[in-house]
Amino acid sequence: MAFTPAILRLSRTVARDRGRAGRGYRLSTSRGRSPGSRRLRLESLEVRQMLSLPAMAYVDDNWSFLADNDSSGDLSVGDTVTNANDSIDPSGVTATYGVNGFGNVTSGLYTGSLPGSATINDAITGTASGTVNVLEGTYQEQVTIDKSLTFNGAQAGADARGRDAVAETIITPSTGNVAVITVQAPDVTVDGFTVLGGSNAGITGIYVSDQVTYNELSGVVIEDNIVRDFDLADSEGGGIIVGPLTDGVEIAYNDIRDFTLSSNRSVVGIGAHGNPGEEARNANIHDNFVHGLVFDHFVSYESNFRHPDIAP
Ligand SMILES: [Ca+2]
Ligand SMILES: [Ca+2]
Numbered sequence: 001m002a003f004t005p006a007i008l009r010l011s012r013t014v015a016r017d018r019g020r021a022g023r024g025y026r027l028s029t030s031r032g033r034s035p036g037s038r039r040l041r042l043e044s045l046e047v048r049q050m051l052s053l054p055a056m057a058y059v060d061d062n063w064s065f066l067a068d069n070d071s072s073g074d075l076s077v078g079d080t081v082t083n084a085n086d087s088i089d090p091s092g093v094t095a096t097y098g099v100n101g102f103g104n105v106t107s108g109l110y111t112g113s114l115p116g117s118a119t120i121n122d123a124i125t126g127t128a129s130g131t132v133n134v135l136e137g138t139y140q141e142q143v144t145i146d147k148s149l150t151f152n153g154a155q156a157g158a159d160a161r162g163r164d165a166v167a168e169t170i171i172t173p174s175t176g177n178v179a180v181i182t183v184q185a186p187d188v189t190v191d192g193f194t195v196l197g198g199s200n201a202g203i204t205g206i207y208v209s210d211q212v213t214y215n216e217l218s219g220v221v222i223e224d225n226i227v228r229d230f231d232l233a234d235s236e237g238g239g240i241i242v243g244p245l246t247d248g249v250e251i252a253y254n255d256i257r258d259f260t261l262s263s264n265r266s267v268v269g270i271g272a273h274g275n276p277g278e279e280a281r282n283a284n285i286h287d288n289f290v291h292g293l294v295f296d297h298f299v300s301y302e303s304n305f306r307h308p309d310i311a312p
Pocket of ligand 2: 060062085086136
């Protein structure tokens, strides 16, 4: 099937970009020192992170500034922020910016964001295996979950099928030919998000496969997510895709809807694909809605297709 290699190319591109822009970038501050010195810095950084990373973090697109704890006269790591601007439990979450609170501060005495503390990916980097709560709002980025954690949106625990007119955590891509959320670690739950594709070619909403270290992933649950409004133009795409080297991924209570494309390409609502020796095994796909996939030309789509590389 032509769809499979496109998804593989996609995930490998994401992995390469992540390698360039992720932890390696932080280490570039030691440029000019000896390689041995760089390794020492890496080790001490990782030790420090293991000792001090919180197990629970929050991300908000519109924090309210509460306290300038270091009297710096601006937003800095360690200041107190609260979610006063949200409609769900306003001011119910108080966090320490850059420690267990990430994102943008839009009201109060000092506003803005800081590099390393601004994005959902920053929150994942800054959290030990535990829970990252992304509060209601809209976030434009490609999220890579590269450690075992629970990744909760505003509607975590709420069945996505027919869910409407409630405050959502919306993640939308900044470019085409990417997965909006990539799960590449075992024991990850993605619960209660909306993935909004927009007018970006080649988008996959949520993709599960470790194309970096090629370890088989188990214990992954994708539930209660809306994946909607993809205008894929002349390209392929999909809603939720289980990729190679996975075992027992559960996909349930999701609502996949409103995909359009304009050429002879394929779109998959929910699917699984593997490679010989790298199968997607035991995928447990149940209780999802896939609807509103609209095409101008011929296209094949399946909500749960069978393939020789998908082992039972
Ligand atoms: Ca400050
Ligand atoms: Ca918000």
